[in-house]
Amino acid sequence: MKVPHFLVILGPTASGKSGLAVKLAKKFDGEIISADSRQVYRGLDIGAGKITKREMQNVPHYLLDVANPKRVFSVAQYQKLAKQKIREILARNKLPIICGGTGFYIQAVVDDLVLPEVQANLKLRESLARKNPEELFKILQKLDKTRAQNIDKNNPRRLIRAIEIAKSLGQVPNFNKNKKAENENKNIVIIGLNPPAEKLKKLIKIRLEKRLKSGLITEVRNLHEQEKLSWKRLENLGLEYKFVALFLQKKIKDKKEFTEKLNTAIWHYAKRQMTWFKRDERIRWLTEKQALKLKLK
RNA sequence: GCGUCGGUGGUAGAGUGGUCAAUUACAACAGACUGUAAAUCUGUCGCCCAUUGGGCUACGCAGGUUCGAAUCCUGCCCGGCGCA
Numbered sequence: 537m538k539v540p541h542f543l544v545i546l547g548p549t550a551s552g553k554s555g556l557a558v559k560l561a562k563k564f565d566g567e568i569i570s571a572d573s574r575q576v577y578r579g580l581d582i583g584a585g586k587i588t589k590r591e592m593q594n595v596p597h598y599l600l601d602v603a604n605p606k607r608v609f610s611v612a613q614y615q616k617l618a619k620q621k622i623r624e625i626l627a628r629n630k631l632p633i634i635c636g637g638t639g640f641y642i643q644a645v646v647d648d649l650v651l652p653e654v655q656a657n658l659k660l661r662e663s664l665a666r667k668n669p670e671e672l673f674k675i676l677q678k679l680d681k682t683r684a685q686n687i688d689k690n691n692p693r694r695l696i697r698a699i700e701i702a703k704s705l706g707q708v709p710n711f712n713k714n715k716k717a718e719n720e721n722k723n724i725v726i727i728g729l730n731p732p733a734e735k736l737k738k739l740i741k742i743r744l745e746k747r748l749k750s751g752l753i754t755e756v757r758n759l760h761e762q763e764k765l766s767w768k769r770l771e772n773l774g775l776e777y778k779f780v781a782l783f784l785q786k787k788i789k790d791k792k793e794f795t796e797k798l799n800t801a802i803w804h805y806a807k808r809q810m811t812w813f814k815r816d817e818r819i820r821w822l823t824e825k826q827a828l829k830l831k832l833k
Numbered sequence: 834g835c836g837u838c839g840g841u842g843g844u845a846g847a848g849u850g851g852u853c854a855a856u857u858a859c860a861a862c863a864g865a866c867u868g869u870a871a872a873u874c875u876g877u878c879g880c881c882c883a884u885u886g887g888g889c890u891a892c893g894c895a896g897g898u899u900c901g902a903a904u905c906c907u908g909c910c911c912g913g914c915g916c917a
Contacts, residue, residue: 549871574871584871611868640870651868661869669874688865691874698867774871800860805871811864 542622542632544646545827546571546813547729548806549637550739554587556729556824557635561595564631564832569621570599571636571645574773576614577605579763582752583776585743605765605773612651615644631832639812646724654704664696675699727827728819730810740802744795747776756780775802 543566545557557568570576574584578601586600598621603609618634618641625632634642643649664672672695677684679702688694731739756777759765770781779798782788788797813819822830 572871573869608869611870615868638870640866640868644868649868654868656869683867686867688874691866693869693873694866697869701867772869772872776871778871802871807862808864808871812866812870814864 541626541723542634542725544571544642544724544726545633545635545729546637546639546642546726546819548736548809548813549585549802550736550743550806551637551729551731552739552824553635553637553729554585554591556727556827557633558587558591558593558595559828560830561631561633562593563828564633566631566633567596567625567628568598569618569625569632569634570597571614571618571634571638571641573609573614573638573641574777575600575636576603576609577601577773578603579605579755579759580773580777582747582750582755583773583780585747605759605763606769608656610656611640611644612653614641615649615651618645619648637809639809643816646726652701652705654701657700657704660700660703661696664699665692668692669695672696672699676702679703724818725832726816726819727830728813728821729824729827730813730821736806737803740806741799744776744799744802748795752776753780753784757784760784775805 543560543564545553545560547553560566561568570587572584574580575586576599577584580586587597599614599617602617603613622632622634622645634645636642644651664675667675669690669692672692673684673687673689676687676695676699679699683698683702687698730736756770759777760767760770760781767781767785771778776798779788779794779801783791783794788794
């Protein structure tokens with residue numbers, strides 16, 4: 537296989553991406569760029585499954601801890617930073633390895649999506665949040681007919697963001713399709729890891745137990761008490777952060793119920809990740825063993 | 834033992850003579866994704882064929898009433914509560 541412009545390692549949560557990335561980085565003299573929408577935040581460690589210094593084995597890792605967890609980080613920001621890191625790594629004659637489970641972030645980089653730089657308007661969002669989808673849709677229709685035509689009418693979050701963008705830019709810009717075509721020529725190797733469902737379920741379960749033992753609950757409590765992250769914010773961060781926050785608030789009282797619900801939620805997440813990945817035919821689905829046998833020249 | 838309330842689809846739990854293969858939620862499965870993505874949203878969900886539609890088996894078990902029963906009656910089995 538030709539030496540790629542960069543390498544991507546993706547897969548559902550708990551599929552073993554981080555470990556593989558380190559091994560491949562050592563083999564190919566690479567450096568790793570995380571593609572994870574939660575690991576970008578400072579202080580989200582155990583719950584987000586951030587790789588430890590020790591696990592990094594001296595392989596440089598980027599785009600971890602680059603954002604304040606109080607503020608919402610966006611794909612647009614991610615894309616900008618990731619592209620910059622890729623350039624830097626290439627300039628050093630090393631192989632950039634993008635590794636993560638946030639499909640959208642990965643796509644933003646791989647296909648170089650055109651993302652409107654419209655910042656979150658919290659006041660606008662708050663006032664729009666009170667409206668139902670039908671009302672939101674009507675507002676969007678007035679602002680941007682094109683976007684209204686292909687948007688999911690039932691999805692308030694999308695509707696609100698579309699309105700936000702339309703208000704600021706007049707309309708929601710299109711993806712740059714040409715860019716995507718151009719990218720087909722770029723040599724990008726995408727490796728997907730996808731253990732069988734039953735195995736993945738087990739991996740998720742074991743990993744959660746491990747996280748609980750290594751202080752997950754304390755981490756979330758500290759984020760709330762010391763870092764002053766509101767419960768609402770923690771709930772919004774999802775999965776571990778959401779369910780531990782609910783548990784600490786006693787909205788879920790039973791520890792067993794808490795574990796079960798969280799496990800299910802993580803499983804649901806893994807499945808959502810897979811539906812996203814499945815449609816990308818460029819992904820080469822391999823086992824870790826197969827991936828380690830890859831040769832680049 | 835008597836009294837009483839209840840036993841409904843994988844689970845919880847509505848339904849109390851027809852419009853019920855059975856509200857809803859969860860789980861399960863599939864999917865979307867113009868940018869808050871660990872979020873947000875959608876579809877399917879008894880079985881068998883079918884394009885609308887049709888057939889079959891189902892609401893603890895066995896009988897009965899009725900044109901018609903998850904729904905009413907009788908007996909039995911099982912569980913909660915009360916009194917003994």
